[in-house]
Amino acid sequence: MTERQKTIKQATSVSGTGLHTGQFGSITFNPAPENHGIKFRRIDVTGQPVIDAVVDNVISTDRGTTLGVNGTQIFTIEHVLAALTGLGIDNVLIDMDMDEMPIMDGSSRFFIEALEKAGIQVQDAEKKILVIEEKVTFEIPDKKIKVTIEPAEKLSFSVEIDYETKVLGKQFAALSDISNFKNEIAPCRTFVFLHELEYLLNNNLVKGGDISNAIVFVNKVIEQEELDRLAKLFNKPSVEVKTKGILNNIDLHFENEPARHKLLDLIGDLTLLGINLRGHVKAQRPGHFTNTQFAKLIHQKYLS
Numbered sequence: 001m002t003e004r005q006k007t008i009k010q011a012t013s014v015s016g017t018g019l020h021t022g023q024f025g026s027i028t029f030n031p032a033p034e035n036h037g038i039k040f041r042r043i044d045v046t047g048q049p050v051i052d053a054v055v056d057n058v059i060s061t062d063r064g065t066t067l068g069v070n071g072t073q074i075f076t077i078e079h080v081l082a083a084l085t086g087l088g089i090d091n092v093l094i095d096m097d098m099d100e101m102p103i104m105d106g107s108s109r110f111f112i113e114a115l116e117k118a119g120i121q122v123q124d125a126e127k128k129i130l131v132i133e134e135k136v137t138f139e140i141p142d143k144k145i146k147v148t149i150e151p152a153e154k155l156s157f158s159v160e161i162d163y164e165t166k167v168l169g170k171q172f173a174a175l176s177d178i179s180n181f182k183n184e185i186a187p188c189r190t191f192v193f194l195h196e197l198e199y200l201l202n203n204n205l206v207k208g209g210d211i212s213n214a215i216v217f218v219n220k221v222i223e224q225e226e227l228d229r230l231a232k233l234f235n236k237p238s239v240e241v242k243t244k245g246i247l248n249n250i251d252l253h254f255e256n257e258p259a260r261h262k263l264l265d266l267i268g269d270l271t272l273l274g275i276n277l278r279g280h281v282k283a284q285r286p287g288h289f290t291n292t293q294f295a296k297l298i299h300q301k302y303l304s
């Protein structure tokens, strides 16, 4: 049976704060015609420039994937793109009134909810599918980074992370069928290590980063004085280190939530290929740089 392209039945919006700018804004998903693909439109910028969600438009992979065309930038697109791929949506125009996606709880959950509420519309045109016939590998041996895609009946993923710390060592996550994305992967939130977060906060690099939208791993002994200082930085009455070296009041949705989040990011970044993959993706220590380089390799081999 041929698979058909999909869009949404009606427009739907999500509002929230951006992680990097701390700005409050909204994104609106609009239905789009067949073969339109996924595009972003900055309605807050003169001329309302439209930027295609394609890997050629990636200009940075520092703390998130950033697209840019002619000086107009769009930050932190990966969790939104993952939600679209997770629901099999091919065509949508995303209007935005700020330069990044709202971070929400650091997962894809809120985007999934909004899109499902709008309803999925099946279109007439056939889905564009890239069937992987020969293995593609991207690796950085020094950093033990390796991502491959190999032939398989359907799209599936397995991910291994290893931060070589006591609180977050080796972890695995897998997704055997993209239809399980919503329940198994979408709710999984982003995470940081405390030392990274302190650096980001002290240097004003994270502004919307309320402590509730990231799992914070504490990989050092931490004194009360430091906790008080952090509470102040986070604008909370108090913070504490919970069991397993996790800061504050977050309960993990899954034991391996960090690895699952890396899988979520990988799905989001591979959405920039603009085509539905059919193959098994296996990633060791993935990240936005690795994911987008890998997407470029697949593009080179199969799509250009």
Ligand SMILES: [Zn+2]
Binding pocket: 078, 079, 190, 261, 265
């Ligand atoms: Zn992420």
